[in-house]
Amino acid sequence: KIARARLALCAFLHCAFLHCASLLWASLLWASLLWACPWTLSPQANAQSPLNAPAIPKEEIQGWIVKLGSESYSERIEAQRRLESLGTLALAQIRQATRNDDPQIASQARFLLQSNQLRWTWNNNPFETRKIVEAYQLAPPEAKRRHIKELNSLDNNHGVAALCRISCYDSSELHSKLAALELLGRLNQRRIPGVASSPTLNAQLDPNTVQALLDSPDRDLAPSILQSTQGASSQASQWLALAFSNPEPFTAHPWKRLLETEEKLLANSSPETRLDVSVELTRWVSEQLLKNPQNRPEALQIARSIPPAILAGQGQQGPPDLDPLIEFAQWAIEAQLPELVQEQYLEIHKLFPNTLPPILHYLLAESFARQDQPQIAQRIAQDALDRKSIALNPDLTLPSDSPSADTPPLPNAPQKEIQFRSLSADSQRLELAQRLIELGLQDWAQLELRRVLEGKEDSPETATLLALHHLSSSLHDQLRDDQAAQSLEKWVGRYETEKLFRMQVDEFQLDLASNYYLYRANDRAKKGNTDQAREDYFQSIHLASDNVDALIGLAQLTESPEQKRRRLADQEQTVGALRNEIDGMDRDLRLANPMFQAMEKKRLANSLNTLAWLLINTDADKQEALMLSRRSCSLAPEQSAYQDTLAHCLEKNGKNREAFRTQIKALSLEPNQLSLQRALVRFYQLAAKDLNNGPQSP
Structure with a gap:
């Protein structure tokens, strides 16, 4: 028994040795192969173009489509399974099959287009793309646009292929158009946000140098995008084919026909489009025309159709939703079409004379400022600040026989006297000021904030704290640190002397006192008062140790070894x-x-x-x-x-x-x-x- 046991043990050890040796040789073999063929590990060489996919013969796809109408149930199920696995490779032919003479094939094709099992991505697609596309397929209709924007925001054009598929083959024409609009926007990608509305900034950036620095590969995508639209029959695919086939020079005539089609669909309440889609497409066409200054009249003509479409889409029930009109006015100013704001104001003032929000008045004032009419702009802005109605003559002038001071206030407008002011009025001014700051209208925003602070610059109220925060931050952003510190001075004086006041306001964690010393230190540093600036920086750090801007300001001052030690x-x-x-x-x-x-x-x-x-x-x-x-x-x-x-x-x-x-x-x-x-x-x-x-x- 002992001999047999020893023999069995030796046999086991021998087999184990052979197994380990075989594994070792296999590992060495694979290592040598990988070393000899480095392309197997190279994602750049191995990855296919994001718009390409494995080639499958059209005859094979068509054969499976024909089997959708088979009398055999098992053949129909197998054909459906195979077509779902082929996914995007078969989408063009599946879409054509929805118009097949065989009602069984047409019905199965329509079912496939709406199936969640249809494969929209491939293993060679980046992980981020696959993840977003899967979320898009499962998302409800109202959430799909968010995923479309996520695809467009992916780096290195990783989302372009998926956007092309959605544009060409999604069962919803509406979602196809939303994806196509993201791709169309790539023709404007070289525009830098905020530059067009800032003449000073625009003058410092050479367009040719900016284009070379961006070095955008989007134009190289045109052939692939055009290839993806071949065989597609959606309206969105027609947009892409037209836009990327001949992007320059831009021709408006074919796009006018497409815009007319969108208008008809809107008039018939078709599910194939939506008001925001039609408006966005119209704006895009106008922007393309504006690339050539000679096309500005035509761009104006096309853009003028947007406000009537917005008003027509609201119907007659309920209060008007003016947000789309406000958004249009913002776009018109950004696009250097300020006259559109004035024309729109004339129309909507007739319809809603007493319900126009102050933001529209400020945008109207900005439109006049863009046309070098500062006096009219200032007068309109003052009326907006005082919440007075603004009458604009048909010739786009203000009445000269009735000064703005005599204009009656709007119904329910907050009065200037402190005793009649409500918290809701202050909240509205705060919200309006934030919106004006976002639009770059800093000076008018500061006037709104100062109106909130009238008579209560040192109050512990929430409105006061927020107004001081936004006002001082806005002044600091304009490099007016002396005025930023001055706006906080009265409030900080009370903060430092009254313990109960300090306990009331510390819970908001706005660090107004720390910022006061920071702004004052910045101003003193500019004026060369280094020692005073240093003490103010240290005081700012003492009040809020996480105010890193004060530490940064200290590091920029000239300092002795002892001062450096203290700072460090x-x-x-x-x-x-x-x-x-x-x-x-x-x-x-x-x-x-x-x-x-x-x-x-x-x-x-x-x-x-x-x-x-x-x-x-x-x-x-x-x-x-x-x-x-x-x-x-x-x-x-x-x-x-x-x-x-x-x-x-x-x-x-x-x-x-x-x-x-x-x-x-x-x-x-x-x-x-x-x-x-x-x-x-x-x-x-x-x-x-x-x-x-x-x-x-x-």
Whole structure:
């Protein structure tokens, strides 16, 4: 027995040795093959074009379509399964089959087009694309546009192929058009947000240099997009074929026919379109015409059809929804078509004389300012501030026989006297001021905020705190730090002397007192009062240790070794606190309930951005700052401040062209923020210098 056991053990060990040896040889063989054929690991060489997919003979697809009408149930099910697995490769022929003479085939084809099992992506598509497309297929109709925009925002054109498929083959014409509009917008991608509305900024950017810096590959996509539209019969595919077949020079005649088709569909309440789709397409056509100044009259003529369409789409029931008209006025000013705002105002003032919101009055004033009529603009803005009705003559002039001071106030408008002012009126002014700041109308926004503060500049009320915050921030953004500090001076005096007052306002965490010393320090530093500026910076840090802008201001002052030691001690304390905060948030995020993860991500992104901003502006670890900033942007990509920080980190790491492109992303989120525009000009100058000196890797 012992001998047999030993023999069995030897046999087992021998087999195990042979098995291990075979595995070792197999591993060595695979390693040698991979080394000899590096293309097998190269995604650039192995990946197919994002718009291409594996080739399947049309005859094979047609054969499975024919079997959809088979008398055999098993053949019909097998044909349906195979066509679903082919997915986008068979979409063109499936769509044609919906008009097949055989009612069974036509019915099955229509079912397939609406099937959630139909394969819309392939394994060679990027993971992000597959994830968004799957979410798009499962989303309800009202949520599909969000996923379409996500596809369009993917880097490296990864979402273009999916957008083409939706445009050409989605069972809903409406969703096809929404996807096509995103692709059409790529013909305008070289436009920098906020530049058109800022003559000063526009004058500093050379269009040819900007085009070279962006180096956009979108024009190279035209052949692939045109190829994807072949065989497609949707209206959206016709838009793409027309736009990308001959983008320049732009011809309006065929697009006018398409716009007329959209108008007819709207008039018949067709599910194939929607008012916002028709308006967006009309705006896009006007923008294409405006590329050539000679086409401006034709662009005006086409754009004039938008306000009547908006009003017609609202019907007669209920109060009017003026938001689409406000949005149109904003677009008209951005597109350098201010006369459209005035023409629209004449029409809607007849229909709703006492219900027009003040924002429309300010946009009307801005339209006159864009046409070099500052006196009329100022008079309209003053009437808007006083909430008075504005009468505009048919010849686009104001009545000269009745001064604006005698114009009666609008019904239910808040009165100027303090005793009659309500919290709701202050809230409306605050909301309006924020909107004006977003539009770049800073001076008029500040007037609205000062009206909120009249008689209560040192009040602990919420309206006062928010008004002071927005007013001082707006002045600071205009580099008027002296006035920003002055706006907070009375309130800070009470904050520092009254303990109960301080307890009331600290819960809002607006750091107004810390910002007061920050703005005053900035102003004193500009004037050369270095010692006073340093003390104010330290006071700002004392009141809010996380006010990193004060630490950054300190680092920019000339300092003695002792002063530097003191600054670095405060800086190290702040950096350590931020690191601990980030570590704690990381733990909270991992343990958080999925319901609260979105909130935890926002908190973490803010702390990451704060630390990155401090490090990159104090000559600390540039690589770490870049890493932190990239992570904050991945957690919250829709925050302009985070994109701005990333652009600064890229610039400090020598990536000037990428910094310029990233700053454009920041401006697309807040086009009229002055600090973002100033940084864009600086990054543009650095990137242009690199462009002249030689190629730089993007």
